[in-house]
Structure formats: C-alpha cells, structure tokens
Amino acid sequence: MNSSAGGWVIAAATAAAFAVDMLMPLGYAVPMLYVLPILLTWMLPGRQSTVLVFGGAVLLTWMGVPLSSGELTSEALVNRVLATALLFAITWLLIVHKESAGEITEARRARDASEERLRLAMSADNFGTFDWDISAGTVVWSAETERIWGLRVGGFEGTYEHWRRLVHPDDVEEAERIARLSLEHPDISYAVDHRIVCPDGTIRWIHAKATTLRDAAGRVIRMVGVNQDITERKQAEETLRQLNETLEQRVAERTAALNNSEQQLKADLKVMTVLNELGQLSSSEDTLPPVLEQIVDAAIAVARSDFGNIQLLDPESGHLKIVAQRGFPGWWVKFWNEVPKGQGACGTALQRAQRVIIDDVKQSLIYTDEAARDTLLQVGVCSVVSTPLVDRSGKLIGVFSTHYKTPIQIDEHALARLDLLARQVGDFIERAQTQTALRESEERFRKLFEHAAEGIVITDERGNLLQCNAAFCAITGYSAQELVTQQFSSLIHPDDRAQNVELVQQLLERKRSWFRIENRYLTKLGSPVWVQKHVSILFSDRDRPLYFVALVTDITQRKRDERLLQSKEAFTREVLDSLSAHVCVLDRDGVIIRTNQPWKEFAQVNSDMLRTIGAAGDNYLEVCRRAIADGDTTVLPILSGIEAVLAGRQDVFSAEYPCHSPDEKRWFLLRVSPLVESQGVVLSHLDISDRKRVEETLYVKQRELERSQAKLEELTAKLLMAQETEWRRLACELHDDITQRVATVAIDLQGIRSVTPGSEASLLAHVHQAGKMAEQITTDLQRLAHQLHPSLLEHVGLEAAVQEYVEEFEARTGLKTKVQVRNLPIAFSLDRATCLYRVLQESLQNVRKHASATYVVIRLLGSTRGVGLCVHDDGRGFDQDHQTSNGRKGLGLISMEERVGALQGTFRLKTKPGDGTEVHAWVPLSQCEVSSNGGAQA
Numbered sequence: 001m002n003s004s005a006g007g008w009v010i011a012a013a014t015a016a017a018f019a020v021d022m023l024m025p026l027g028y029a030v031p032m033l034y035v036l037p038i039l040l041t042w043m044l045p046g047r048q049s050t051v052l053v054f055g056g057a058v059l060l061t062w063m064g065v066p067l068s069s070g071e072l073t074s075e076a077l078v079n080r081v082l083a084t085a086l087l088f089a090i091t092w093l094l095i096v097h098k099e100s101a102g103e104i105t106e107a108r109r110a111r112d113a114s115e116e117r118l119r120l121a122m123s124a125d126n127f128g129t130f131d132w133d134i135s136a137g138t139v140v141w142s143a144e145t146e147r148i149w150g151l152r153v154g155g156f157e158g159t160y161e162h163w164r165r166l167v168h169p170d171d172v173e174e175a176e177r178i179a180r181l182s183l184e185h186p187d188i189s190y191a192v193d194h195r196i197v198c199p200d201g202t203i204r205w206i207h208a209k210a211t212t213l214r215d216a217a218g219r220v221i222r223m224v225g226v227n228q229d230i231t232e233r234k235q236a237e238e239t240l241r242q243l244n245e246t247l248e249q250r251v252a253e254r255t256a257a258l259n260n261s262e263q264q265l266k267a268d269l270k271v272m273t274v275l276n277e278l279g280q281l282s283s284s285e286d287t288l289p290p291v292l293e294q295i296v297d298a299a300i301a302v303a304r305s306d307f308g309n310i311q312l313l314d315p316e317s318g319h320l321k322i323v324a325q326r327g328f329p330g331w332w333v334k335f336w337n338e339v340p341k342g343q344g345a346c347g348t349a350l351q352r353a354q355r356v357i358i359d360d361v362k363q364s365l366i367y368t369d370e371a372a373r374d375t376l377l378q379v380g381v382c383s384v385v386s387t388p389l390v391d392r393s394g395k396l397i398g399v400f401s402t403h404y405k406t407p408i409q410i411d412e413h414a415l416a417r418l419d420l421l422a423r424q425v426g427d428f429i430e431r432a433q434t435q436t437a438l439r440e441s442e443e444r445f446r447k448l449f450e451h452a453a454e455g456i457v458i459t460d461e462r463g464n465l466l467q468c469n470a471a472f473c474a475i476t477g478y479s480a481q482e483l484v485t486q487q488f489s490s491l492i493h494p495d496d497r498a499q500n501v502e503l504v505q506q507l508l509e510r511k512r513s514w515f516r517i518e519n520r521y522l523t524k525l526g527s528p529v530w531v532q533k534h535v536s537i538l539f540s541d542r543d544r545p546l547y548f549v550a551l552v553t554d555i556t557q558r559k560r561d562e563r564l565l566q567s568k569e570a571f572t573r574e575v576l577d578s579l580s581a582h583v584c585v586l587d588r589d590g591v592i593i594r595t596n597q598p599w600k601e602f603a604q605v606n607s608d609m610l611r612t613i614g615a616a617g618d619n620y621l622e623v624c625r626r627a628i629a630d631g632d633t634t635v636l637p638i639l640s641g642i643e644a645v646l647a648g649r650q651d652v653f654s655a656e657y658p659c660h661s662p663d664e665k666r667w668f669l670l671r672v673s674p675l676v677e678s679q680g681v682v683l684s685h686l687d688i689s690d691r692k693r694v695e696e697t698l699y700v701k702q703r704e705l706e707r708s709q710a711k712l713e714e715l716t717a718k719l720l721m722a723q724e725t726e727w728r729r730l731a732c733e734l735h736d737d738i739t740q741r742v743a744t745v746a747i748d749l750q751g752i753r754s755v756t757p758g759s760e761a762s763l764l765a766h767v768h769q770a771g772k773m774a775e776q777i778t779t780d781l782q783r784l785a786h787q788l789h790p791s792l793l794e795h796v797g798l799e800a801a802v803q804e805y806v807e808e809f810e811a812r813t814g815l816k817t818k819v820q821v822r823n824l825p826i827a828f829s830l831d832r833a834t835c836l837y838r839v840l841q842e843s844l845q846n847v848r849k850h851a852s853a854t855y856v857v858i859r860l861l862g863s864t865r866g867v868g869l870c871v872h873d874d875g876r877g878f879d880q881d882h883q884t885s886n887g888r889k890g891l892g893l894i895s896m897e898e899r900v901g902a903l904q905g906t907f908r909l910k911t912k913p914g915d916g917t918e919v920h921a922w923v924p925l926s927q928c929e930v931s932s933n934g935g936a937q938a
Contacts, residue, residue: 050091050095051091051095058084096254096257100250100251100255110243127144127227127228128141128142128143128144128145128146128148128149128226128227128228129141129142129144129145129224129225129226130145130210130224130226130227131222131223131224132160132210132222132223132224133221133222134220134221134223135221137160138158138159139156139158139162140158141156141158145227148204148227148228148229149166149196149198149204150196150198150199150200150204164176166196166197167194167195167197168195168196168197168203171194171195174192174194175192175194175208178190178192179223182210182212182223183220183223186212186214189209189210189211189212190208190209190210190211190212190223190225191207191208191209191210192207192208193205193206193208193230193234194206194208204229205229205230205231205233206228206229206230207227207228207230208225208227208228209225209226209228210223210224210225210226211224211225289323289324292310292323292324293324293326295310295421295424295425296308296309296310296324296325297326298421299400299402299418300326300402302414302417302418302421303402303410303414303418304409304410305385305402305403305404306327306380306381306403306404306405307325307326307327307328307379307381307403307404308325308326308327308401308402308403309322309324309325309333309401309403310322310323310324310325310389310398310399310400310425311323311398311399311401312389312397312398312429313350313396313397313398318341319337319339319340319341320336320337320341320350320398320399321337322336322337323398327379327403328379329379332375332378335371335375336375339372343369344366344367344372344384345364345366345384345385345401346386346399346401348366348386349386349387349388349399349401350388350396350398353396354388355385355386355387355388355415356384356385356386357383357384357385357386357408357410358383358385358408359383359407360382360407361373361376361377361381361382361383362377376403381403381404381405382405382406382407382408383404383406383407383408384401384403384404385401385403385404385408385410385415386399386400386401387400387401387418387419387422388400388422389422389425389426389429390423390426391426391427391429391430392427397426397429397430397433398426398429400418400421400422400425402418449469450469450470451469451470452469453471454471454551454552454553455468455469455472455473455474455475455531455550455551455553455554456468456469456471456549456550457488457549457550457552458547458549458550459488459547459548459550460548461544461546461547461548463487463489463504464487464488465483465484465486465488466484466547467484468480468483468484471552475521475529475531475552475554476491476521476523476524476529477524477525478523478524482524488548488550489501491521491522492519492520492521492522493519493520493521493522493528495520496519496520499517503515503517503535504548507535507536507537507548508537508545513537514535514536514537515534515535516532516533516534516535517532517533518530518531518532518533518555519533529556530555530556530558530559531552531553531554531555531556532552532553533550533551533552534550534551535548535549535550535551536548537549581598581684581685581686582595582598582599582602582684582685583595583596583598583599583682583683583684584599584616584682584683585682586620586642586646586680586681586682586683587680588646588679588680589619590619590621590622590642590646591617591618591620592615592616592617592618592620593616593680594616595615595616599685600615603615620642621642624638624639634657634658635657637655638655638657641653641654641655641672642672642681642683645672645673645674645681646679646680646681648674651674652671652674653670653671653672654671654672655669655670656668656669656670656688657670664689665689666687666689667687667688667689667691667692668686668687669685669686670683670684670685671683671684671686793830793834793837794830797824797828797833798824798828798833798836798837798860799821799860801837802821802837802840802858802860803819805837805840805841805844806819806844809844809848813848815847815848815853815856816854816856817844817855817856817857817858818855818856818857818858819858820858820859820860821859821860821861822859822860822861822862823862823863824860824862824867825862825867825925825929825933826932826933827928827929827932827933828867828925828929829929832867832903832923832925835899835900835902835903835905835923836860836867836869836921838895838896838899839869839871839899839907839919839921840858840869840871842892842895842896843871843896843919844856844871845892846917847871847873847875850875850878851873851875851877851916851917852875852876853873853874853875853876853916854874855873855874856871856873857870857872857873858870858871858872859872864925864930864933865924865930866922866923866924866925867922867923867925868920868921869920869921869922870918870919870920870921871918871919872916872917872918872919873916873917873918874916875916875917876914876916877911877912877913877914877915877916877917878911878912878913878917879913880909880911880912893909896919900921900922900923903923903924904923905921905922905923905924906920906921907921907922908920908921
C-alpha cells in the first residue's frame with residue numbers, strides 16, 4: 001500500500017473513533033479506539049506520521065469531552081487521562097520499533113558492501129599454486145604460495161613434513177583426513193579451509209583446493225592445486241557475525257520491550273476491570289472464592305508471574321490458610337496450609353507487616369526449613385513476592401503472594417498495581433467477613449431465642465407480651481398465640497404480683513437496671529409453678545422505655561429438692577448428734593462448716609482447749625498450724641494427713657494422739673474421710689482412752705511373761721547341766737559296778753568248771769580264753785565310761801582330751817589319724833569343750849562305721865570370737881542332698897547340729913560321693929571368756 005492510500009485509511013479510522021466517542025456517553029473507555037489509527041502508521045515510513053496521528057488522537061480525545069453526552073465526572077476525567085497515557089505509551093513503543101527496523105536495514109546494507117569488497121579482493125592476484133609429486137615424495141610451491149604462507153622465496157623445503165609443521169596443530173588432522181579421502185576416491189576433490197602458523201607466529205587462514213592426477217592403472221601420481229589467503233574474508237565473516245548478533249539482540253530487546261508494554265497495558269486493563277467488578281459486587285464470604293480467584297489471575301498478569309495465591313489469617317489458630325490460588329498442585333496447597341506460623345515468605349511478610357521479595361529461594365535465609373524450600377523447588381518456584389493484606393483499621397488479615405519460575409524482574413509499576421489490588425482485596429474481604437459475621441450473629445440470636453432451655457419473654461413498656469420462645473410456652477402451658485393476647489402480669493400468682501409491680505416501677509424510674517426474683521406463675525390449667533426471673537429494660541436514644549426482656553427459669557423441681565434437702569439436713573443432724581464420736585465437716589479450704597452435738601459438748605467442757613478444738617466457722621487447718629507454732633509436735637502429722645486427703649493425694653487418714661487433761665490421761669483416734677461431691681472431708685475424734693489403758697496393762701503383762709520365759713530358759717540350761725552331772729555319776733556307777741560283776745563272772749566260770757580226765761589241757765585253754773574275754777569286757781566298759789564323761793576335760797582341758805581320745809581311736813581301729821591344734825583359748829567353759837568333744841566322738845564313730853577311710857585329719861582352731869573343730873576323712877563320702885530328701889539323715893548328725901546350735905554356734909557338713917567327708921563345728925566364746933583371754937589370738 002502506498003503512502004497516499006495509507007493516509008486515507010488512517011484518517012478514516014480516526015474519524016470513526018471520534019464519531020463513536022461523540023455518540024457514547026462519558027465514562028466509557030471509547031478513547032482507546034484511537035489506538036487503531038496510531039498502529040496503522042506502521043505502514044508509513046518515518047516517525048513523523050506516527051507523531052502527527054498521536055497528536056490528532058489526543059486532541060480529538062479531549063474535544064470529545066464537551067461534545068459527548070453525559071455528565072462530566074471525576075471518573076470520566078480519570079478515564080480520559082488514563083487513555084491519553086496509554087496512547088502515549090503505544091506511540092512511543094511504535095516509534096522505537098520503527099527505529100530498530102531502520103537500524104536493521106542499515107546493517108544489512110553494510111554487510112552487502114563488505115561482501116562486495118571481499119569479491120573484488122578475491123579477484124586480485126592473491127592465489128598460489130602447489131604441485132605434489134606423490135611417487136617422488138616432493139612438493140613444489142609457487143613464490144606466491146610461499147608468500148601467503150609467510151616464507152621467503154625458496155624457503156619451503158619441498159616436503160610433506162614441512163607442510164605438516166606449518167599447518168595449525170588443531171587443523172592438521174582434518175586436512176589430512178580430506179586429503180586421504182581425495183586420494184582414495186577419485187570423485188572426491190580436495191577442498192579445505194584451515195589455519196597456518198607463519199614463522200613469525202601469526203596465524204592466517206588458507207583455502208586449499210586441488211585435483212588428483214592418476215596413471216592408466218588408476219593410481220594417484222600427483223595432486224595439483226591452489227592456495228588462497230582468506231584471512232581477511234574470515235575476519236570479515238567474524239565481524240559480520242558479531243554485527244548480526246548485536247543487531248538481532250537489539251531487535252529482540254526492542255521487541256521484548258514492546259511486548260512487555262503490551263502485556264503491561266493488558267494487565268492494567270485487567271486490574272481496572274477486576275477493581276470495577278469488586279466495587280459492584282455484594283460482599284459475603286460465600287462469594288469470596290470465585291472473586292479471589294479472579295484477583296489472583298489479575299495479580300499474575302500484572303506481576304507477570306507463573307503462580308499466585310491469596311492466604312487469609314485464621315483468627316482461631318493464627319495460621320495462614322490458602323483460599324485462592326493458581327498453578328499449584330493439591331499436595332503443595334495442603335503442605336502450606338499445615339506449616340507453623342511465620343514460615344516462608346508469606347509468614348514472614350505477615351510478621352513484619354511489609355512486603356517480602358525473595359530473588360532466589362535456594363539462597364534465601366527465610367527458607368531455613370528444608371521441607372518448605374523443597375516444596376517450592378519441586379513445583380519450579382525460583383522467586384517470591386508476598387504482600388500483606390490489611391483492612392481499613394490497619395489490621396493484618398492475610399497475604400497476597402506471586403511466584404516465579406525465573407529470577408524476579410518486577411518493576412515499581414507492577415508493585416504499585418499489586419498494592420492497589422491488595423488494598424481493594426482487603427476492603428472486599430473485610431466487608432465480606434463483616435456481613436457474614438452479622439448474618440451469623442443474627443442467626444445465632446434467633447436460634448438462641450427459639451431453642452434456649454430457659455424461657456425468654458419480650459414485652460412493651462406497658463407489659464403487653466410481644467414475643468416469647470417455646471421454653472416459656474412450656475412453662476406456662478399456653479401457646480405463643482395465646483400469650484400474645486395477654487398481659488404479662490396476669491400470669492403471676494396474685495400473692496406475688498405486688499412485689500413484681502414494685503420492681504418493674506423501679507426499672508421504669510431508672511432506680512435499677514435489672515432485678516431478679518423468684519415467684520409463682522399460674523399455668524393454663526391453674527396450677528402454680530415456681531420460676532426465677534431475670535428482668536431488664538431497654539431504653540431508646542431519647543431515653544424512652546422500649547422493651548422489657550425477661551429470662552424465666554422453671555425452678556419448681558428445685559423448690560421440691562430444697563424442701564427434701566431440708567428434711568435430709570434435719571435427719572443428718574440427728575444422726576451426727578447420736579454418734580459418740582466428735583464429728584466435724586470441713587470444706588475444701590479447711591473451714592469447719594458443721595459439728596455434731598458431742599463435738600460441741602466436748603468443746604464446752606474443755607473450754608480452755610477451744611482454741612485447739614475449733615468451732616463452726618473456724619479454719620481447722622489454721623487451728624492446727626497455731627498449735628504447731630505453740631510447740632505441739634503431735635499435730636504436725638495430723639495436719640499433713642488432712643491436707644493430703646483434701647488434695648486427693650490420699651484416700652483416708654487416721655492417727656492416734658494423746659489429749660490429756662489435768663484429771664486423767666486421754667487418747668483419741670482421728671479419722672479423716674473425703675466428701676466427693678463437696679470436695680471436703682469428715683473428721684471424727686473417737687475417745688480410745690479405755691483401749692489404751694487395756695493396751696498398757698497388756699504391755700506390762702507381756703514384759704512379765706518375757707521375764708518368766710528368760711527364767712525358764714535359765715532353768716532349762718541348769719537342767720542340761722544337771723543331766724550332764726547325772727551322766728557322769730552313771731559313768732562312775734557303770735565303771736565300779738559292772739566291772740566288778742563281770743570280774744566275778746569270770747572267776748565263777750573258772751571255778752565251776754570241772755576237770756575231766758584227759759582234757760585238762762584243753763579245758764585250761766578255754767578257761768584262759770574266757771578270762772581274757774572277761775578282761776576285754778572290763779576294758780570296754782572302762783572306755784565306755786570314759787566316753788560318757790572324759791575326766792580329762794575337767795582336769796587338763798579340751799586339747800589333752802582330744803589327743804588322748806584320738807590315740808585310743810587309732811590304736812583300736814588301726815586308722816591313721818592326725819591332730820592339728822592352734823590358738824586354743826586359755827579360758828574355755830566346760831559346756832563348750834564338752835560340745836566339741838561330743839562332735840569329735842560322733843564324727844570318728846561315723847568314720848569307723850561308714851567311711852571306709854584310710855586317713856583322718858582333725859583340726860582344732862581358736863580365734864578371738866570362738867573355737868572351731870574340723871574332722872576330715874578321705875573315705876567314700878555320700879550324697880547329702882539325696883539322703884536328706886529321703887528323710888534318712890542320721891540321728892548322730894542331728895544330735896551334733898542341735899548340740900552346736902544350743903550354744904549359738906554353727907554346724908556344717910561337706911561331702912560328696914568319692915571325695916570324703918568334712919565336718920565343721922564352731923562355738924562362740926562368751927563375753928567373759930573373750931575378756932579373760934586378753935583380746936585377739938594369733
């Protein structure tokens with residue numbers, strides 16, 4: 001299209017926009033139609049046409065103000081100003097775009113001129129030739145070739161290796177590869193661009209092209225070609241490439257700026273549209289989600305972000321909850337709805353009450369929690385902008401947040417638009433929450449009125465019933481329709497009306513603001529019902545009475561319970577008074593709230609102890625504390641026990657304590673039991689003086705019994721000593737009597753034997769044998785007497801008696817026996833020596849009968865505390881546990897154990913089959929013996 005036609009099209013578009021502007025009323029964004037003729041100036045060259053059309057459009061925009069229908073308002077004026085600003089922005093962007101196109105054209109012309117100059121240079125004599133004789137292995141270069149390669153004339157050595165050294169190291173491999181292909185394939189010619197390194201170190205570009213010559217057999221014999229210095233061309237190409245990159249970058253930047261401006265205009269238009277819609281919407285929390293989603297869309301457009309959300313503050317938990325969002329998955333929303341307060345950019349913006357901008361989530365100190373940072377990175381968020389939402393009172397209600405996948409690039413214009421959106425959103429949310437709260441409050445009041453368990457009545461200032469709820473109808477038995485036709489006072493029992501009328505009059509006269517009273521109503525059936533009323537009055541702004549409001553509670557059952565409770569109180573009082581124990585009841589603080597008659601009588605009789613006993617109204621815990629302060633230590637555990645039961649740490653508490661009077665000794669049993677319902681306790685003081693006196697008498701008798709038992713034990717010990725004395729006497733009698741009688745028998749046997757002829761020698765031999773047997777019997781009886789009571793114990797002591805008995809045992813049994821004695825005390829009582837001697841006798845007797853031993857060792861050892869005896873044999877031993885479990889424990893072992901135990905000693909038997917037997921007996925020294933022996937023994 002030529003310039004003339006383009007001008008007519010632009011004029012027509014401008015005229016059409018002006019016509020529409022005059023036809024439409026003020027307030028509409030009609031001036032934006034002038035964008036069309038401005039954009040059409042793209043068809044015309046130069047910036048002058050664009051500037052002229054912009055000036056005409058601005059002129060016509062403001063000319064349309066007085067020519068258009070409608071009233072000139074501030075909104076219409078702002079509309080024209082915004083339109084003018086937008087037209088100016090579009091004009092400026094269009095001019096910038098035109099200038100960029102001109103620069104691109106100039107760059108292309110420069111590139112074409114450079115290419116022409118390069119063509120002329122190539123046409124000059126700047127070629128060199130080479131001839132490679134493959135069979136001879138020689139290479140011939142022309143003088144021009146040597147000049148091109150930076151060599152003096154004749155400086156080329158004429159070898160392939162010299163050529164290879166001159167080629168740039170990075171290009172040798174590629175040049176050789178193409179050469180081999182040309183030599184191996186006749187249809188492939190040698191053509192390559194590569195760099196060379198001149199002797200002076202400079203690097204130049206060479207274009208080499210050659211043809212291969214072959215013999216009749218098809219073998220390559222020569223390669224002939226040319227070298228061209230293309231260094232300048234390569235440099236020109238690099239310069240042109242850089243120039244093209246620069247131009248493309250500038251074009252891209254100008255195009256991006258134009259696109260950004262266009263996107264910004266669209267975003268601003270969207271923001272204005274959303275704000276206009278917000279102003280026209282009725283606010284309620286039910287309409288919040290869809291509206292907030294539109295606002296999020298507008299914010300994303302303004303900030304050119306990839307995601308966005310609005311979070312509101314939960315007034316109960318104090319946490320932010322996402323109510324609208326775009327671009328985030330469900331799991332992401334769930335995570336941020338559950339994080340603690342103050343987390344992330346939104347939580348930080350709310351705490352600081354200012355906008356938070358995070359350029360890089362990975363490097364931000366705000367996201368110290370790895371889980372929070374990872375949730376952002378998983379959805380691709382790189383940058384975040386969070387703006388607090390504030391209502392008109394300055395209260396923080398939430399956060400407006402936009403998120404970006406790339407590092408943030410947001411300008412002040414976008415931030416201002418975000419602030420504008422945030423203010424409007426705060427106002428809208430505040431209105432919605434206020435209306436919702438009002439609606440909920442009205443609904444709560446209605447439900448409270450209708451479903452309240454207590455009756456609610458509203459009357460006018462004359463007492464006419466205006467409204468009542470179902471509970472009040474249930475109390476009176478009337479329906480709501482029936483009650484509306486009645487005077488409120490007609491429901492009151494005649495005996496109670498006068499008091500009600502007086503109190504109502506005091507409300508009307510402002511002598512009181514409310515009153516509470518208990519009186520009777522007459523139901524529809526005529527029966528009385530007790531109620532408790534709480535009546536208040538409401539006045540108008542002009543101080544005129546408007547309504548009476550009464551809260552009515554049916555207390556008929558309570559009145560019955562009070563009468564029943566009074567009768568129960570009387571019964572409880574009679575029961576408590578009939579008890580002999582002194583009983584009082586404490587509340588949870590320890591105050592005496594009730595006492596029975598015995599308690600009171602005891603307090604009257606002991607008037608000097610009233611301070612300690614306590615009366616109704618006193619704090620019993622304080623009474624106990626005063627007694628402790630006065631030095632009565634018996635009260636301290638009682639106080640602790642009462643406090644423990646009151647605190648629930650102990651179920652019950654009881655204690656016995658003395659409470660003596662000047663005339664007699666008295667004891668009491670205190671018992672504390674909890675009262676679950678009242679959280680108090682019951683204290684009972686029972687006089688146990690008679691029981692205590694019986695216990696004292698019993699204690700005295702018990703001590704007398706113990707003394708008698710001690711005497712009995714002493715007599716028992718004397719009896720044992722007498723028994724031992726008797727055994728000694730019997731031993732003497734056995735020795736003196738039986739021995740004589742046996743000797744007599746032996747003599748008689750010798751005398752009554754008659755000698756028969758021819759048998760004298762045999763008879764004599766028999767008689768002689770009988771005599772020897774009688775003598776042996778005599779010897780055995782003597783030994784028996786010695787065993788019953790060894791006289792050596794009394795005369796020379798335990799050691800000599802043991803030695804004498806062991807020698808006799810060894811001679812009698814032929815069993816080798818060894819005695820070891822060490823540290824025997826000098827003073828050692830006969831009863832203790834006899835005990836150990838009897839243990840030795842019984843042990844050796846058992847060795848002889850059962851052990852089948854070959855060797856016996858006897859140890860008699862003394863110490864500072866007692867004397868021990870050990871009898872060890874190397875016999876066959878036995879299974880002690882088996883014999884004990886079978887009840888076969890010998891009488892000898894039992895007698896030894898009991899004999900040692902009677903002296904508070906210890907007895908121990910150590911044996912097992914095949915390992916011999918070892919008997920241990922130890923008896924302690926008495927205190928007198930320890931002193932007589934002079935302390936420790938070696």
